[in-house]
Structure formats: structure tokens, C-alpha cells
Amino acid sequence: MRRVYLDHSATTPVRPEVLEEMLPFLKEEFGNPSTIYSWGRQAKKAVEEARARVASLIGAQPEEIIFTSGGTEADNMALIGAAYANQNKGKHIITSSIEHHAVLDTAQYLMRQGFKVTFLPVTPEGLVRVEDVLQAITDGTILISIMHVNNEVGTIQPIREIGKVAREKGIIFHTDAVQSVGKIPVNVQDLNVDLLTASAHKIYGPKGVGCLYVRKGTRIQPLLHGGGQERKRRAGTENVPGIVGFGKAAELAGRELESEGRRLKALRDKLIEGVLARIEETRLNGDREQRSPINANFSFRYVEGESILLSLDMKGIAASSGSACTSGSLDPSHVLLAMGIPHEIAHGSVRMTLGRDNTEEDIDYVLEVLPEVVERLRAMSPLYNKGK
Numbered sequence: 006m007r008r009v010y011l012d013h014s015a016t017t018p019v020r021p022e023v024l025e026e027m028l029p030f031l032k033e034e035f036g037n038p039s040t041i042y043s044w045g046r047q048a049k050k051a052v053e054e055a056r057a058r059v060a061s062l063i064g065a066q067p068e069e070i071i072f073t074s075g076g077t078e079a080d081n082m083a084l085i086g087a088a089y090a091n092q093n094k095g096k097h098i099i100t101s102s103i104e105h106h107a108v109l110d111t112a113q114y115l116m117r118q119g120f121k122v123t124f125l126p127v128t129p130e131g132l133v134r135v136e137d138v139l140q141a142i143t144d145g146t147i148l149i150s151i152m153h154v155n156n157e158v159g160t161i162q163p164i165r166e167i168g169k170v171a172r173e174k175g176i177i178f179h180t181d182a183v184q185s186v187g188k189i190p191v192n193v194q195d196l197n198v199d200l201l202t203a204s205a206h207k208i209y210g211p212k213g214v215g216c217l218y219v220r221k222g223t224r225i226q227p228l229l230h231g232g233g234q235e236r237k238r239r240a241g242t243e244n245v246p247g248i249v250g251f252g253k254a255a256e257l258a259g260r261e262l263e264s265e266g267r268r269l270k271a272l273r274d275k276l277i278e279g280v281l282a283r284i285e286e287t288r289l290n291g292d293r294e295q296r297s298p299i300n301a302n303f304s305f306r307y308v309e310g311e312s313i314l315l316s317l318d319m320k321g322i323a324a325s326s327g328s329a330c331t332s333g334s335l336d337p338s339h340v341l342l343a344m345g346i347p348h349e350i351a352h353g354s355v356r357m358t359l360g361r362d363n364t365e366e367d368i369d370y371v372l373e374v375l376p377e378v379v380e381r382l383r384a385m386s387p388l389y390n391k392g393k
């Protein structure tokens with residue numbers, strides 16, 4: 006049976022070139038980068054090379070990159086670190102209602118610590134409005150955190166414009182760019198951001214490593230205390246093989262950004278147009294234009310997203326309903342609800358996210374299997390039959 010992986014926003018496989026560069030650091034080059042003999046110096050050199058590669062992918066200086074255990078830790082560090090370091094100036098934070106849980110739950114944690122948080126609404130297309138950001142700003146606003154590309158519906162937020170507003174008001178601006186780095190152009194200067202989160206396993210690197218970009222001069226407090234690693238901003242012996250893998254993945258992603266972006270966009274459009282043409286009472290969630298090249302998110306009326314996933318799995322196709330973190334619970338996605346999609350329609354949603362390993366034949370296969378699956382499930386739905 007054909008196997009088609011369409012969940013690249015949940016995670017990606019480690020590229021062979023990435024694994025190749027990591028292996029020596031799991032074997033003979035096992036030194037601790039904080040030591041002064043040759044083992045340590047080799048490890049240190051590799052970490053610094055990776056730092057330069059990651060920095061280059063996002064237009065940053067190497068010393069502005071702090072390696073972390075992943076996107077989640079970087080989001081926590083950005084919000085908690087900036088909130089505590091700047092609370093003398095105010096206690097108000099602005100974010101959106103469609104953020105990843107690493108931001109949403111951290112914002113809620115900060116509310117329990119006495120900070121005030123505004124969760125901005127989004128348009129029915131899943132976009133934050135710059136005017137809403139402007140209106141929400143008060144004298145006490147110290148931090149704005151708006152994601153670059155949404156992980157569920159793939160919308161690309163107006164980060165540059167929001168960054169401009171934040172800069173004019175002297176407010177720290179963070180973006181969770183886990184779903185944009187390595188997929189669309191990301192440059193911290195163009196985007197006017199002070200803090201930016203990235204993660205290796207979403208760009209064909211290993212799991213358990215990511216980074217926070219911290220613009221020179223931006224005040225944040227460390228989350229982890231201990232050794233003096235990462236210029237005293239993130240204690241703990243470095244995950245050397247992981248960091249090396251992240252560096253290689255970043256280098257490759259930068260090199261192939263344009264060609265792979267173009268290829269995936271064409272596959273995405275074939276998938277979106279094919280599904281909408283073949284399956285009635287189906288909608289595409291998320292703006293059609295301001296959209297990640299890898300994302301297609303559909304709602305199929307009268308069926309459960311979970312049932313579709315199970316049927317697709319039996320045909321060798323992996324997709325997702327809502328985000329990986331919330332699947333397993335039966336609540337519809339907070340992102341779809343924030344976009345104003347009714348519960349019963351949000352329940353019938355499926356996200357397909359493309360990647361390097363996908364081909365035209367994969368899309369043809371999905372376009373053959375998916376209409377049959379939806380039709381069979383709808384045939385069993387009393388609601389669907391009543392309408393006929």
C-alpha cells in the first residue's frame with residue numbers, strides 16, 4: 006500500500022545529511038563544550054558553527070541566538086523572560102487567540118502571576134488585524150506576541166506591520182516562527198521583531214532542540230539557572246548533536262527555500278482545488294492567499310474529522326485534525342472556533358501539511374481516496390441524509 010505522510014506541521018523526518026553531521030557528536034566527538042581540551046574545543050566549535058547557520062537563515066547575528074530544548078521552551082522564555090525583566094514598566098501583554106498552546110498557556114500562567122493579557126480576535130480568514138493590535142496597546146503594554154504562520158490553518162500574519170507599530174511604541178515584539186522558518190522567507194530585520202522562536206524538528210532536524218532569537222539590547226530574564234552556558238541566558242550543558250543537526254537543517258532549508266517553496270505551493274494548490282472540486286459541502290479554512298505553502302485545512306460537513314483520519318490511516322495516509330497537541334481530546338480546535346466556525350463544522354476538520362517527501366502521485370492518491378472516505382462516512386450520517 007502507498008504511504009503518504011501529510012502531517013509535516015506536527016513533525017518532519019530527520020534528513021540523512023542532518024543525521025550524518027550529528028553522528029560524530031554522539032560518538033567520538035562527545036566532549037562538553039565548556040571544557041578546554043581538544044574534545045571540548047571541537048564540540049564548542051561545532052555549536053558555534055551551528056549558531057552561525059541558524060542566525061544566517063533568519064538574518065540575525067550569531068550572538069543573538071539562544072539554543073533551547075525546542076519551540077515550547079523558546080516561547081516560554083520569550084513570554085516569561087520578557088514579562089519578568091520588564092515588569093517595572095508595566096504588566097500588560099498582547100497576544101492572539103490563535104497562538105500555539107506554548108504561547109497561550111504561558112500567557113495564562115502569567116495572568117495567574119498578576120499580568121494582564123489581551124487575547125486578540127481574528128478575522129473569519131484567521132488573520133490578526135493590525136488595527137486591533139494598535140487599539141489594544143495601553144501605557145502598561147510591555148510585550149506583544151503574535152505568531153508568524155499559524156500551525157493549524159497556515160495563515161501568514163502581518164508581522165512586519167505589527168512589528169512597526171510595536172517599535173514605534175517601544176514595546177517588545179515576539180513572534181513564534183516555528184511554522185515559517187525554513188518554509189517562507191524570515192528575516193528579523195524585515196519583520197521588525199525583537200524575539201523569535203524556531204524549532205529544529207519542523208525543518209527536518211532532530212526533536213528536542215530549537216532557539217530563541219533575542220535582538221541585541223532586548224531585556225529578558227533566564228528561565229533556567231545553573232551553568233553559564235549561552236552567555237548566561239540558558240543554563241545546562243548544550244545538546245551538541247541536536248544543535249549540530251539544527252544547524253545543518255537550517256543551512257539546507259535556506260539553500261532550498263525558494264525551489265522547495267515553489268514546488269510545495271503547486272502541490273498544495275492541486276490538493277486544495279482537487280478536494281474542493283470533488284467533495285461537496287467542503288470549505289477551506291484559513292485565508293487562500295496569506296497562506297503557508299505547505300498547509301491545506303478543510304471542514305467536511307456532516308462528518309467527524311477523527312473518523313476521516315482513521316479511515317485515511319487505513320489507506321496509508323497520515324493527516325491531523327486540529328493540532329497534534331489537542332487531538333485525543335474531543336474539543337474542536339481553538340483556532341477554528343476563534344475564526345467563528347460553528348462547533349459542528351469545526352468537528353469535521355482535517356489538516357494536511359506537505360513536505361519534502363511528497364510528490365504529485367501522493368496528491369493524486371489522496372484525491373482518489375478522500376472523496377470515497379467522506380462519502381462513505383456521510384452515508385452513515387443521519388444529518389447528511391436528512392438534507393437529501
Ligand SMILES: *Cc1c(COP(=O)(O)O)cnc(C)c1O
Binds near residue numbers: 080
Ligand atoms: C511545534 C510548534 C511549537 C512547539 O515546538 P516544539 O519544538 O515541538 O516544542 C510551537 N509553536 C508552533 C507554532 C509549533 O508549530
